Amino acid sequence: MTRRVAVLRGLAILAVVLYHSAAWGQNAAFFWAHTFRAVQSPNYDQFGAPWYYVSVLIERWAWFSVPAFLFASGFSIGYAGGRGTATVSWPSVRARVILLIRPYLFWSLVIFLGDALLLGITYPWSQYVRRLAVGNAVGPYYFVPLLIQFLILSPFITRWAKRSAGTLLLAAAIVQGTAQIVFQVTGSAWTLWVYPWGFCYWSFFFALGVVVFQDQQLAGALKGRLRWVFLLAAGCFWAYSAREVVASFSSGVSFGEAHHSQRLSSSIYALAFMLAILGFGGGNGRVSGALRWLGARSYGVYLLHYSAQAAVSKLLYHFAPWVLAHQTLYQPLLLVTGLGLSLALMEAVARSRLRRGYVYLFGATVRPKGPLSQPHVGRRA
Amino acid sequence: MIGLGRFCDCMKVRYRPTNLKMTISGQVREFITSNFYVPHPQALADTASLLEAGVIDSTGVLEIITFLESRFGLKVNDDEVVPDNLDSIERIAEFVARKKAGSGGV
Numbered sequence: 499m500t501r502r503v504a505v506l507r508g509l510a511i512l513a514v515v516l517y518h519s520a521a522w523g524q525n526a527a528f529f530w531a532h533t534f535r536a537v538q539s540p541n542y543d544q545f546g547a548p549w550y551y552v553s554v555l556i557e558r559w560a561w562f563s564v565p566a567f568l569f570a571s572g573f574s575i576g577y578a579g580g581r582g583t584a585t586v587s588w589p590s591v592r593a594r595v596i597l598l599i600r601p602y603l604f605w606s607l608v609i610f611l612g613d614a615l616l617l618g619i620t621y622p623w624s625q626y627v628r629r630l631a632v633g634n635a636v637g638p639y640y641f642v643p644l645l646i647q648f649l650i651l652s653p654f655i656t657r658w659a660k661r662s663a664g665t666l667l668l669a670a671a672i673v674q675g676t677a678q679i680v681f682q683v684t685g686s687a688w689t690l691w692v693y694p695w696g697f698c699y700w701s702f703f704f705a706l707g708v709v710v711f712q713d714q715q716l717a718g719a720l721k722g723r724l725r726w727v728f729l730l731a732a733g734c735f736w737a738y739s740a741r742e743v744v745a746s747f748s749s750g751v752s753f754g755e756a757h758h759s760q761r762l763s764s765s766i767y768a769l770a771f772m773l774a775i776l777g778f779g780g781g782n783g784r785v786s787g788a789l790r791w792l793g794a795r796s797y798g799v800y801l802l803h804y805s806a807q808a809a810v811s812k813l814l815y816h817f818a819p820w821v822l823a824h825q826t827l828y829q830p831l832l833l834v835t836g837l838g839l840s841l842a843l844m845e846a847v848a849r850s851r852l853r854r855g856y857v858y859l860f861g862a863t864v865r866p867k868g869p870l871s872q873p874h875v876g877r878r879a
Numbered sequence: 880m881i882g883l884g885r886f887c888d889c890m891k892v893r894y895r896p897t898n899l900k901m902t903i904s905g906q907v908r909e910f911i912t913s914n915f916y917v918p919h920p921q922a923l924a925d926t927a928s929l930l931e932a933g934v935i936d937s938t939g940v941l942e943i944i945t946f947l948e949s950r951f952g953l954k955v956n957d958d959e960v961v962p963d964n965l966d967s968i969e970r971i972a973e974f975v976a977r978k979k980a981g982s983g984g985v
Contacts, residue, residue, distance in 0.1 A: 499957050504941050574937035578930050580962045593933035714958055794938045857916040863936045865914050 499710070499717045501790065503573050505779035506772065508789030510566035511796035512837075514638070515803050517560035519832035520553040521758070522811050526822040528753065533819035545747065549825040551740075557757065558740040562768040564641065565703040567796075569772055571645055572655075572707020579656035581712065586656045591649050598649075598797075601861040602642040605801045606635035612805075632695050636804050640695035647697040648704045655708055663709040670705040673698050678760050694760065703769070710776075725777025728770045735767035798844045798860030803836035810835045903951070904972035910946050911968060915939060925969040930962065940965060947971070953978045 527550070531541040544550055578594075579586040610626060613619040621629070633640035648655070658666045677698040697704075710717050720728075739761055747756035779786065792799070810832065814821045821828050847856055848865070857863055904925060912920040915934050929935040935943070943965055944955045953975065964974040 500941050500944060500960055504938065507938070571937060574940075577940060577960060578962065581958075582963075587928075587931060589928070589931035593931055594936070597933055597936055717957065790941070794942075854916075861936070863916045863934060863939055864942055865916060 499573075499720075499776070500577075501786075502776045502779040503570050503707075504790040504793045505786050506566050506775050506793075507570045507796050508791070508793030509775060509779075510563040510570070511792060511799050512789075513560035513563040513566075514800060515807075515833055515836040517557055517563065518638070518804055518807055519829045519836060520556040520560075522807055522832050523553050523825050523829040524550070524753075524757065526811065526815075526828060527825065530815060530819070530822055533815055534823040540753070542753075547825075549829075551744070553825070553829070554740050554743050554757070555736075558736055558743065558764065558767070559771075561739070561764045562771045564700065565765070565768040566772050566775075567641065568645070568648065568700050568703040569707035569710075571648065572704040572709075573711045574707075575649070575652045575656060575704075576659070576708040576711025579652075579660075579708075579712075583660060585653045585660070588653065591652060594649050595646055597857070597861050597863065598642055598646060600858050601797070601801055602633075602639065603630065604859060605805075606630055606639065609635040609805060636808070638800065638804050641800070644695045644697065644700065651697065652708075655705055659705070659708045659712050663713055666705050667702065667709060670701040674700060674702040674765070675762070677701075678762060678765065682759065682761065699760070702765075703772075706769075720773055720776050721780065722777075725774055728774035728777060732767055732771035732774050735763050735770060739763040739767050794864055795841065795844060795860070795862060797862060799837065799840040801860065802840035802843060806839040807832045807836045903975045904968055906950065907968050907971045907975075910943075910950070914942065914946075923968070925972075926967050928962075928966050929968075930966055935966075943971065947975060951975050951979065 527544045527547075528542055529540050531537050531543070532539045535541070537543070575586055578590045606629075610621075610629075629635055631643060633643045655666065677696070681694075681699070710720070742761055742763055743756055747753065779789075814828070821831070844856075844860055847853060847859060852859075853865075856865070908923075908925070911917065911929070911934065912923070917923050917932075917934055923932065923934070929939070940960065944960065947953050947955055959974070963970065965971055
């Protein structure tokens with residue numbers, strides 16, 4: 499199962515980069531249309547174009563990524579807690595938080611500095627503190643404070659999982675479902691913990707990761723015939739959630755709310771797809787090996803890719819807006835940029851005199867240069 | 880001479896498991912310090928928790944498993960992936976020694 503989780507992690511970071519590529523594509527088509535057409539922005543003429551439906555399908559497919567990362571983190575915490583009656587130790591929690599927070603703070607400060615120097619965007623000190631606390635240096639960074647919340651709760655979650663995994667999962671599902679329904683109905687957060695970066699919003703996936711590690715029978719069941727059920731369910735809910743997005747936008751819901759808000763159908767899809775990957779992901783071929791390789795670098799890619807895509811997008815906006823008109827060129831370019839620049843920078847640091855700082859910059863403890871730097875092929879898990 | 884031979888055989892039997900464990904421990908230490916970011920390799924005790932020392936993150940366990948399987952020809956089962964077997968150089972070495980002796984893991 500450990501290998502399958504590693505494959506899931508690699509697929510999830512690929513999905514994250516794809517999701518943001520699609521989101522930037524939609525942003526250019528609807529909100530930057532004035533740069534390549536004689537129209538005012540926002541302009542929704544391209545709603546209904548083939549590339550638009552493809553981008554919605556991509557976004558909805560990629561929706562499993564955050565749940566997958568939380569599941570993988572829960573699984574890893576489950577390992578740290580062992581299979582006896584003990585729970586994960588506070589020194590282990592502290593070590594993990596430190597691994598996460600050092601690169602997060604560094605790149606957040608780099609982004610703040612870049613915004614100030616290049617775009618003239620500055621905030622009061624209290625705003626900087628708040629943005630760091632909730633992961634708002636750039637959009638995707640909310641995941642770090644979210645994960646840290648779960649790590650702090652992990653000794654309690656792990657102990658609960660060992661005593662009664664069923665009630666833990668039930669409680670987590672109720673908390674998550676309630677938070678998402680409240681958010682979906684009210685359209686805005688009315689309490690701190692309902693925000694997408696609050697743990698209530700995602701509690702089930704982390705808890706599931708802990709439980710799957712603890713429960714060998716459950717882990718075994720995922721590799722059996724159930725995986726076909728999960729695959730079928732994932733396909734159905736993927737299509738349904740994409741249809742929901744298009745229908746929602748067509749009915750007049752705002753672009754952001756229609757395309758980027760959490761839906762119950764998306765959560766069900768994410769769960770089903772994730773479990774399907776765990777069921778099918780035990781291969782020892784090149785694809786699995788490459789995904790595990792990518793997964794080992796996922797935190798660095800996560801921290802870097804969005805800024806790389808933003809920089810390229812803004813350069814194109816100013817100097818080559820004609821590219822923004824061609825989604826079949828623009829979105830793949832962002833995919834390559836997001837992944838390629840991130841991995842290139844990580845590799846450059848690993849091979850330079852800065853390699854001692856690799857763990858501080860990218861949060862990975864595995865040295866990228868050496869026997870583990872190549873995609874490795876392992877046995878079927 | 881016969882007595883000396885028997886003595887040597889006895890010593891081999893007595894010391895092979897310990898020597899084997901030390902060799903394994905050395906290989907594991909070399910692997911850990913070469914492939915993970917260990918701030919002070921000389922200060923990393925064989926009994927130190929790799930999790931608590933921040934040496935192993937969420938992806939590191941898989942790297943250790945892959946190393947054990949490829950270097951020592953083991954098959955690490957899912958139920959053996961626990962800190963009791965993998966969370967320190969000493970525990971890893973003992974785990975490998977048990978597996979090679981055929982008595983399995985924890």
